[in-house]
Amino acid sequence: MADKIKSFFEKRKGGKFKGKGHKLTESVPQPKQKEEKPVVRQAPTDDAKQAGLAALARLEKKAPTSSFGNALSLKPSMRTSVASSYEKGDSPVKVEKVNTNPDILAVQGVYFKCPLISPEVLSKEEWKEQIRTFLYEQVELEKALTSCLMIHTLNKNRDEVSQCVETLCTYLTNIIHNPGEEKYKKIRMSNKVFQERVIKLEGSMQFLEAAGFEKHKLPFKDVEEDFLVFVNEVDDDHLEMMIDSLRSAESVPLELDRNVQVMIPEVASKGWTFLMNSTE
Secondary structure (H helix, E strand, O other), rough: HHHHHHHHHHHHHHOOOOOOOOOOOOOOOOOOOOOOOOOOOOOHHHHHHHHHHHHHHHHOOOOOOOOOOOHOOOOOHHHHHHHEEEEEHOOOOOOOOOOOOOOOOOOOOOOOEOOOOEEEOHHHHHHEEEEEHHHHOOOOOOOHHHHHHHHHOOOOOOHHHHHHHHHHHHHHHHHOOOOOHHHHHHHEOHHHHHHHHOOOOOOHHHHHHHHOOOEEEEEEEOEEEEEEEOOOOOOOOHHHHHHHHHHOOOOOOOOOOOOOOOOOOOHHHHHHHHHHHHHH
């Protein structure tokens, strides 16, 4: 299953921009516009005029009328009476209630598939639980990439997710740029920014653990507090990979199931009878 997560990220990073780009300071040449030639309309000939008048005469003779007569030709008082007949339910049009028998309906709900996990077809709520269970199972096998998916998938507020992503990337970027500075390798867990932007989001702690942080008690202002301490050797490639993966990750995607069905003869005949009755 960890291979599925790796291949998922590889596919997302595989796309390349095609085409010629331009610098922001570069003037982009505008496409040439075609010169529009004035349209010269010719007056209709006498034969064309006669043909047009004959066609209008035929249309007037064959003008269709509805079951109520031509509504446009009615006097205002007659139009009002026709409208009131609709409101009272006196319309001669036959209206039948739609049969909602679930045995003959083609679609009985909205269902989804998740190619990353399994070919099962489930409702959206069922998939939410399945995805959560799957990610927590995989995080021990592939903590770095799975934690990125957890942050983007298991947290609903997109603004909070964006803030968390930027804060986590800042922690790792500071370590890459200042490998000898100890202050960038410690995160006080009671810190206001950490509490508001990081720890309350699912997957954030797993991400920091995958980067190389461990929880330790350290002295702070005459007391001991919980800190996350970076204990690994600084590996720029690993940390940059985690930053790139976190920024490029998205929530685990669901695909709408088209619900293609092969109906047995008995059910198919019921469905055909239902359609015929509803169109009569």
